[in-house]
Amino acid sequence: MAITTVLFDLDGTLLPMDQELFTKIYFKNLAARLAPLGYEPEKLIDTIWKGTYAMYTNTGETTNEEAFWKVFLSIYGEEAKKDEPEFEKFYQNEFVKAKDGCGFNPKAGKLVKELKEKGYKVALATNPLFPEIATYQRIQWAGLDADDFELITTYENSNYCKPNIDYFKDFLSRIDEKPENCLMVGNDAYEDMVAQKLGMKVFLLTHSLINDKDIDISIYPNGDFDDLRDYIMTL
Structure with a gap:
């Protein structure tokens, strides 16, 4: 057929x-966006990798978005939910810099x-x-x-x-x-x-x-x- x-x-x-370069630029700029809010870069990047793993291994009980934020908030506390708009601003403004890795x-x-x-x-x-x-x-x-x-x-x-x-x-x-x-x-x-x-x-x-x-x-x-x-x- x-x-x-x-x-x-x-x-x-x-x-x-170039996945390595793309990831490097992505994390560098995301860390810079969130640093003024008190997010230490190394811990932030480690947390994002853990959230990524939760999405990667998701078996269908939740959306990948929910799986990611469950991990993120388990590490930073529920009050970190208020910072979600900063992620949105990052994607609106700085994410385009990662295009240099493409x-x-x-x-x-x-x-x-x-x-x-x-x-x-x-x-x-x-x-x-x-x-x-x-x-x-x-x-x-x-x-x-x-x-x-x-x-x-x-x-x-x-x-x-x-x-x-x-x-x-x-x-x-x-x-x-x-x-x-x-x-x-x-x-x-x-x-x-x-x-x-x-x-x-x-x-x-x-x-x-x-x-x-x-x-x-x-x-x-x-x-x-x-x-x-x-x-x-x-x-």
Whole structure:
């Protein structure tokens, strides 16, 4: 059966990214924003990593947003909830500096537009560890718009993260698609390619490859955006 829907990862896929540099800039500027409120940088960064882990391992009982803030407030106390607007201000003002840790590939946006013109449904299966405001900004950095996608996962609207297979089950349920009709495109040999276990076709983009588990990537269709386009046309 021909595919009808293409799911794209964002960071390292549609948006080229040096993860180490991006993370360094992100934490530096977030710490600077919150320091005047009494947040010591090292403890703050450690807390955010702990909150991230809570989202990453979320099994569906809460949204990822709730999972993050439960950890954050357990460390800083309930009174820290009043500082949540400062996070919003950070994303409105300083987060854009992290763009310096990202690249730009015009072929990404071009392919998304082409697929939509050909009648494919296109959705953004980015790991929902960031709030909507930060996710939508990164979409723009990639030369795209939120309206280009049927669904975009953010920490507000998601209860799971990749590589949990329930993330993909929930995603497909929300766009009303069957696995066999879908192609998952990503740059992580584990977190993205695990979608194959659900019956989805997969394609591994190798320009910003993440392969922490040393998986033999030859078992997956892989290559650059030109290779991806050619592959889709064969399905």
